Amino acid sequence: MTHQPAPTVAVPTVAVPTAEHHRQPFGIGESAPRLSWKTTAPTGWTQLAYQIEIARTDGTHRAPWVVSEASVLVDWPDRTLASREPAGIRVRVRGADGATSDWSPVLRLETGLLEPTDWTAHAISPRRRSAERLDAERRPPLLRKEFQAGAEVERARLYVTAHGLYEIEINGRRVGDHALAPGWTSYRHRLRYQTHDVTEHLRVGDNTIGAWLADGWYRGRLGFNGGHADLYGDRVALLAQLEIVHRDGSVTVIGTDTSWRACQGPILASGLLDGETYDARQEPPGWSSPGFDDGHWSAVDLVTRDPATLVAPTGPPVRCTEELAPVVVTALDADRLLVDFGQNLVGRIRITVEGPAGHTVVIRHAEVLQDGELCVRPLRDALSTDRYTLRGGGPETWEPRFTLHGFRYAEITGWRGGDPRHDITARVHHTDMARTGWFACSNDQVNRLHENVVWSLRGNFVDLPTDCPQRDERLGWTGDIQIFAPTAAFLYDCHGMLASWLRDVAVEQHDDGTVPWYVPEIPGGEQWTPARPGAGWGDVVALTPWDLYRASGDTGLLAAQYDSARRWVDLVTGLADESGLWNRGYQLGDWLDPFAPPEDPGAGRTDRHLIASAYYAWSLRHVAWTAGVLGREDECRRYEELADRVRLAFVAEYVGPGGLMTSDTQTAYAVALQFDLLPGPAARAAAGRRLADLVAAGGHTIQTGFIGTPLVAPALSATSHDDSAYALLLQQDCPSWLYALKHDATTVWERWDSMLPDGTVNPGEMTSFNHYALGAVAQWLHTTVAGLEAGAPGYRDIVFRPRPGGGITWAHAAHESPYGRAAIRWELGETELRVETTVPTGATGRIEWPDGGVTLLTTGTTSTRRHHLSADPT
Numbered sequence: 001m002t003h004q005p006a007p008t009v010a011v012p013t014v015a016v017p018t019a020e021h022h023r024q025p026f027g028i029g030e031s032a033p034r035l036s037w038k039t040t041a042p043t044g045w046t047q048l049a050y051q052i053e054i055a056r057t058d059g060t061h062r063a064p065w066v067v068s069e070a071s072v073l074v075d076w077p078d079r080t081l082a083s084r085e086p087a088g089i090r091v092r093v094r095g096a097d098g099a100t101s102d103w104s105p106v107l108r109l110e111t112g113l114l115e116p117t118d119w120t121a122h123a124i125s126p127r128r129r130s131a132e133r134l135d136a137e138r139r140p141p142l143l144r145k146e147f148q149a150g151a152e153v154e155r156a157r158l159y160v161t162a163h164g165l166y167e168i169e170i171n172g173r174r175v176g177d178h179a180l181a182p183g184w185t186s187y188r189h190r191l192r193y194q195t196h197d198v199t200e201h202l203r204v205g206d207n208t209i210g211a212w213l214a215d216g217w218y219r220g221r222l223g224f225n226g227g228h229a230d231l232y233g234d235r236v237a238l239l240a241q242l243e244i245v246h247r248d249g250s251v252t253v254i255g256t257d258t259s260w261r262a263c264q265g266p267i268l269a270s271g272l273l274d275g276e277t278y279d280a281r282q283e284p285p286g287w288s289s290p291g292f293d294d295g296h297w298s299a300v301d302l303v304t305r306d307p308a309t310l311v312a313p314t315g316p317p318v319r320c321t322e323e324l325a326p327v328v329v330t331a332l333d334a335d336r337l338l339v340d341f342g343q344n345l346v347g348r349i350r351i352t353v354e355g356p357a358g359h360t361v362v363i364r365h366a367e368v369l370q371d372g373e374l375c376v377r378p379l380r381d382a383l384s385t386d387r388y389t390l391r392g393g394g395p396e397t398w399e400p401r402f403t404l405h406g407f408r409y410a411e412i413t414g415w416r417g418g419d420p421r422h423d424i425t426a427r428v429h430h431t432d433m434a435r436t437g438w439f440a441c442s443n444d445q446v447n448r449l450h451e452n453v454v455w456s457l458r459g460n461f462v463d464l465p466t467d468c469p470q471r472d473e474r475l476g477w478t479g480d481i482q483i484f485a486p487t488a489a490f491l492y493d494c495h496g497m498l499a500s501w502l503r504d505v506a507v508e509q510h511d512d513g514t515v516p517w518y519v520p521e522i523p524g525g526e527q528w529t530p531a532r533p534g535a536g537w538g539d540v541v542a543l544t545p546w547d548l549y550r551a552s553g554d555t556g557l558l559a560a561q562y563d564s565a566r567r568w569v570d571l572v573t574g575l576a577d578e579s580g581l582w583n584r585g586y587q588l589g590d591w592l593d594p595f596a597p598p599e600d601p602g603a604g605r606t607d608r609h610l611i612a613s614a615y616y617a618w619s620l621r622h623v624a625w626t627a628g629v630l631g632r633e634d635e636c637r638r639y640e641e642l643a644d645r646v647r648l649a650f651v652a653e654y655v656g657p658g659g660l661m662t663s664d665t666q667t668a669y670a671v672a673l674q675f676d677l678l679p680g681p682a683a684r685a686a687a688g689r690r691l692a693d694l695v696a697a698g699g700h701t702i703q704t705g706f707i708g709t710p711l712v713a714p715a716l717s718a719t720s721h722d723d724s725a726y727a728l729l730l731q732q733d734c735p736s737w738l739y740a741l742k743h744d745a746t747t748v749w750e751r752w753d754s755m756l757p758d759g760t761v762n763p764g765e766m767t768s769f770n771h772y773a774l775g776a777v778a779q780w781l782h783t784t785v786a787g788l789e790a791g792a793p794g795y796r797d798i799v800f801r802p803r804p805g806g807g808i809t810w811a812h813a814a815h816e817s818p819y820g821r822a823a824i825r826w827e828l829g830e831t832e833l834r835v836e837t838t839v840p841t842g843a844t845g846r847i848e849w850p851d852g853g854v855t856l857l858t859t860g861t862t863s864t865r866r867h868h869l870s871a872d873p874t
Contacts, residue, residue, distance in 0.1 A: 012041035012841070014104035017091050020073075021314065021496035021552070023434055025109035027159070027195020029312030032076035034556070037091045037104060038820045039071065039841045043860035047842060048096045052077045053103065055088035065094070071842050072553050072794055072818040083118045084157065084243070086110040112195045113159055113241075116307035121241040121255025123163065123305040126262035127298050128235075140214040140402070142265040143238055143300065146206065146290055147254045151246035153202045158209075159243070161193035161310065163303070164236035165216035165402045169288035170201035170209050178317040179429050180404070183463035184217040185311075186504040186520050187232045193239070193310050194317065202244065209254065210288030211238050214270040214402035221271055223522050224472045226381055231522055237303045239310075261297035263287075267401070273472050274383040275365075276400035280391035281357055315431060315496030318463055320347065322428040329420045337412045338372075341426045344408040344747040344770055346459035346469040349386070350399035352423040355416035357392030362414055365407035367470055367769040370761055374411050378754075378767040381472040390416075404429055406459060406470025406770050408746065430458045431497050434816075437490040439781050441811035445738050446729065446781070452740070453775035456748040457488055460772050464501045467518075468750065468768040475518035476501060479537035479591070480773040483710045485544045487779040488772075489551035490815055498548060499557055505541060506564035513571030515541055532586045533571060535612035536707050541565045542619035546626060553794020553818055558626050565623050566635075572616045573642065580646040581653055582616045583609040590667045593705035594735045594752050598764045604705050606667040610654045611707055617646040618675040650677050659686030666694050667708025673715040688719020700727040702735040702752055710776035717784050717803060725784070726806030729777070737777060748775035786813030787824055791846075794818045798845040800837050800857075802826040804868075819843045834865045 019025040019033040039047060047069050053062045054077070063077035071093075081087060088106045113119060126141045158175060160168060161182045168175040175196050182192045213236045214220075221227040242254040266282040286292045327342035344367050353361055363386040366374035376384070384405045388398045410424075417423040439450050460466045465481040465488075466474045481488070481498070488494050505519045515538035516531040523529050542565040549558050576582045589611055590596075593604030602608070624639035650672075654662045659678055661668040669691035671677070678684045694703065695716065704712050716725035732738045735752030743755045750771035754762050761767060783789040787802030795817035802811065802824065814823035820840025827834045838861045839845035845857040849866050 010042040010045075011099050012039050012045055012093060012095060012101045014039050014091050014093055014101050016105045017089055017107045019089070019107065019109050021493065021499070021554075022109075023316045023432070023493070023496075025107070026197070027112035027312055028109060029112055029114065029314070031080040031082070031111065031114055033109065034073040034075060035089060035091070036072045036074070036818060039093055039101070040820070041095065041841045041859070044858045045095050045097065045099070045841060047071060047093050049094045050074075051092050053090050054078050055106070057085065069842070073556070081111045083111055083114040110195075112193070112312040113310070116310070119241060119307040119310065120253060121239055122257055123237040123239040123303045124256045124258070124260055124300040125163075125235040125237040125303045127301050138215070138269070139264045140212065140267040140270050141236070141262050142210060142212060142284070142287060143260050143262050144208060144210040144287060144292070144294060144297070145254065145260045146208045147252075149202050149204055149207055149244060149246070149252060151248045151250060152204055153199055154245045154247045156197070156199045156202050156242065156244045158196040158198045158240065159193055160196070160238070160240040161191055162213060162218075162236065162238050163187075163233055163305070164218040165214045166238060167212040167401060168196070168209065168240070169211075170198055171203065171207055172286065172289040173201060175201060177319055179320065180216065180318045180402070180463060183318065184520060185500070186508050187218060189309060189507040190311050190504065191305070191309050192313050192500075194313065198242070206290035208288055208290045208292065209240070209242060211240065212265060212267070212401060213238055214267065216272065216402060221273055223475070223524060224380065225525050227273065227472055228523050235303060237305070239305055258300060258302060260300050261294045262300050263294070263297040270400070270402040272403055272474070273381070274403075275385040275387075275405070276403045277387040278398065278400070279389040280396060280398070281389060283391065313496075314500045315494070316433060317431070318429055319432040320427045320429050321432055321458075324426040324428065326421050326424055329424075332411075335414055337415050337420055339410045339412060339420065339424055341408055341410075342746070343455065344406070344459070344745075345426060345428050345455065346404055346406050346462060346770070347427045347429040348400045348404060349410055350397065350425045350427055351388065351412070351417060352395055352397045353388070353390060353415070353417040354395045355390050355392070357390060359416060360387055360389045360414055361412060361416070362387050364411045365405040366409050367407055368755065368761060369409055374409055375761050378761060378769070379471045380765065382470065384470065399427060404462065404469070406468065428458070429462065431461045431463055431494075433461065433492040433494050433497060435491065436493050436816040437782065438814045439778070439786055439812065441785060442809045443730070443806070445741055446785075446808070448741055449737055450778055450781055452745060452747050453487065453772065453778040454491060455746060456770050456772040456775055457491060459747065459770050461488070461492070461494060461497065463497075465498065467773075468771050470770060471768060475522070476520065477518045477537070478505065478515060478540040479517075479534070479588070479706060480771070482536060482540040482543055483706060484772050484776045485547040486551070487776050489548055490779060490782050495548055495552050495554065495557070498544070499560070502541070502545060502557075502561050502564075506561060509541070509564055509567060513567040514538065515568055533575060534586070534588055535582065535615040537588065538568055539615045539619045541568045542622045542626075546622045549629070550790055550793050553796065555629055559630055562626055562630060565619070565626060569616070569619050569623050569639070572619070576616065576646070579649040579652070580642070581609070581649050582612040587612050590705035590707040592751060593667070593708075594702060596705070601766065604667070605663070606665045606708070607654070607663045610661075610663050610668055611671060613646065613650050613654070614671045614675050614677055617643055617650055617677060620646060647677055651679050655679065655683065659683030660690060661687070664690075664694070665708075666691060666698070666703045666712050667705065669694070670704070670708050670711035670715040673718060674711045684719060688716070688721055691715055691719070692721040692724040695724045695728055699733070700724070700731045701733055702728070702737070706773055709774050710779070713777055713780040714784070717780070722784070722803045722805045725780070730806050737774075745769070748772055750774075782813050782815075786811040787826065788813040788815060788822060790817075795822055796843055798822050798839055798843055799848060800824045800835065800845060801848045802833070802835060803850060804828050804833065817843065828868065831867060832865045833868045834863070836861065836863045
């Protein structure tokens, strides 16, 4: 009798788990963080159950097996974590086939200070010299404290934040690599602190901790029209708590208190808008090391900071993420260099120079040139100038600490370095989010457009989502991120960063429900202050949490922001007329419609109140959906009924016979189509035809502003007019997406004609060369050109819907979803469309072909082909 060998069961593998949306879960603020994991398994494998093991200081806790397919943001399975508590988490899974994985690698996390009572340190500020504040006190200070570590160090943690910006040194060595810490939050409500492992910085015996401080967003000049300083306070301050656990079990705590000493440092001035001035001759050598004589330093004062307002970060810090060398260096008159880095970026320049003591190098920044010189007029009142005075005696390497600039070009006066191609470096800075989305196709110009979108995202995601990174503004505009959030969430894991910002939006929302135009809210002149309810901008509180939920599957974010969203639509309900239309009050309309006059960018051709009513209906629908996800059934029904009522009123007021709109504009049709505000299939088809006709009548140039631009290509595709959408995409005359490429654009512009056809810079005041809003078309590239879209929240279901056109012969997109890598690549042959797809374990997928056919997919990578509609049947 022969025995057949038992079939081999392939064993799945589990990657390192993650906690919440943390890239590095160290010093986190969640006592019961939700856990996620990604599994690699054979085709068709499904998870039946999972088990989580947690190693804690009191032993290992292995939770029982949980029968569930869930692997994204599952509940913490053990008692809550205490402050400062480390834990090691690993996961294993079992499939329906009985195959059980090995344990995953261990995720190591640690909580920060979770309770206000954990803080024993007090915020300190250099003592003032007189009752009146002196201008000299604007100069960024240094602070220091010497202390003893009497026994060997087992571990040490530094918990630190500031009023202003800080950098920390211990024993002469910098702590961490964060830039512009602790970032910009609604300081009166929330101030982030950071946690650093400083074990390796300490030694037995004498130690010193030193701090640099600067104005930053807290005290520095912010905003346009000259800006405002001291918005949150007129004193910078440091709050630091160093906790040392010794090997003998003893604990030493060094906190900021009145025993610290302060002195003016070598930074003479520093501002986010104006740049930094540094005199290396005034560096006190060894100031952050033991043995330094600080007898001439001054005392410090305690300043008030409620520890209940201190919060741990939910997203990663700002860091240097890339370095770029010059691509062209031109010697100008005297000792001036003009440096072109080949890319419009956000960051600062590091130089290595040599010269006599007292010699000053001046670095000016700009995004574009005009007549061979820096064009700084678009910066308005942002000086964007750094100055470094040499100490002398050898090569000196320097970059600013507490400023950032938006630039491609730099003019360097007083250059005394060596080869500028090696001694001048642009260091790119932004919130250090993980990249999660990619796109490419056979059209190089479209690829460049997509790359420009990515660079604009990077440059404007600097702790919060800003409108522009270079001029005297750099504010967290609500309308810009409202239209761009789906694109951003595809390209980067921005959930933690935007969740933090949305919390600030909620706390700064006015008592009546009004959402500020930008958050944090600062004075902005009579147009922006006080804030008024504005459609498309205020709707961020209802729409952006939903967009992030669609990308991540995170119902917790919906719950956290629900009250903010509800308050917004309730406010608009009170502003609407009896029929439900929001047809009164100030509105920005289709901002920057190319036909709007330069002096009034809100005077677009589309009825502002048509847009307002459309957004009101759309936000009501989203609040209803959110209530439904959260199990608030009564509220779900109430807001659904309101949304239906507004929809009917919209149709009655703005939709004429046969689906034609009262505002016969591309934006009006795109809004009505994408917000589902048309009475039926026939009206949708008619509106789609009219939209395509308008696009053709406009010569396939852009005829839309901030509101219409993200919607027009998706609306065309949704009504079977992909050819029109492609023609719009590939147009190169102004206004169009590709027009900017003729002028060597490496980021997305604020205006379609920020640079005029003759190569001169637009004379208007609003002329930024780095604005991501109009780059929201990238989401259409992802979902339609490449054909990769979430069919369910968190990409639990994936729809592959390629729509070839425009002469593009292949396209590719990939997204690192909560379940793993989802990807598509299609290629157009003479008679067939070939598609390769990847569906991660734990998700489902399907291809929706251009001819209406559907192919269901299993997990793994699948190659499929189908005869193309244009193929000759003979």
